[in-house]
Amino acid sequence: MKEGPDIAHIAALIGDPARANMLTALMSGKALTVSELAEEAGVTIQTASSHLSKLDGGGLLRPRKQGRHKYFSLAGDEVAHVLEGLMGLAAGAGHLRKRTGPKDAELRQARVCYNHLAGDMGTQMFDSMMAEGHITLDGDDLTLTDTGALFAAKFEIDLDALRKARAPLCRECLDWSERRSHLAGSLGRAFLTRFEEKRWAKRDQKTRVVSFSPSGIKEFERLFQVN
Incomplete structure (x- = not known):
């Protein structure tokens, strides 16, 4: 029986390209709406909502409601720390998303x-x-x-x-x-x-x-x- 933290689950959440783009956008520290994150990920609002639900369920996001809008930000420093580390690994291995x-x-x-x-x-x-x-x-x-x-x-x-x-x-x-x-x-x-x-x-x-x-x-x- 395997014991300990399930890193595969968190890795799978981050590893999806659309979700990775959303998380990267939130590294600015600014809370963004579903439509703004959908644009960052290049997906429809419906698809973005599904991705955000999974990220929220995985403990990576902090959703907040203000008026008619719902905003999302990273859950905290711990998440940002992991993302910055992954960016360093990706850049070091030559995996750059664009020129x-x-x-x-x-x-x-x-x-x-x-x-x-x-x-x-x-x-x-x-x-x-x-x-x-x-x-x-x-x-x-x-x-x-x-x-x-x-x-x-x-x-x-x-x-x-x-x-x-x-x-x-x-x-x-x-x-x-x-x-x-x-x-x-x-x-x-x-x-x-x-x-x-x-x-x-x-x-x-x-x-x-x-x-x-x-x-x-x-x-x-x-x-x-x-x-």
Whole structure:
């Protein structure tokens, strides 16, 4: 008798091309309607509803109703973490869904990975914080140090509030384009939020691109220097 988690069931849910396209679209962190997800998947609304029901039943989605519309988002960081890892495996094996386009370079520089910063600038932030001793990695455990806590506090991040939340404070997430780590968890989300609040950066909800202003890039480079 086989025991343990049924990874085949989850893999089958993700593995369908239409469902994979829907899940990828939700990596922007934005909740989408059935019709919007149907367009992303290239299927009818009826077919999309069937796919979404299966994903919801598998625990991969969080449905919410507002007015006449029903919105879907990823169930949480855990799902996004798995999807980003699968993207890295697919890219590393050469399994790309389409040729590179004009947005490809922008996606590789900076993009949203569910709710935190990914791409070249995301890995630079992670590398800089590691080099400065703000975060340490022991096996699979990523920890915020005392100096890291001071660093985050100076950037006006409320660590007490983050620590009260259910989500992990720090998580290492494998970047699919850089094949290196970027910072996930509630701290990663908080940094991206502060970049937006300070108007250093702005998200493109349709493409997942995070566009930094010239002054934002200058401040980012000053804050996260890498030798």
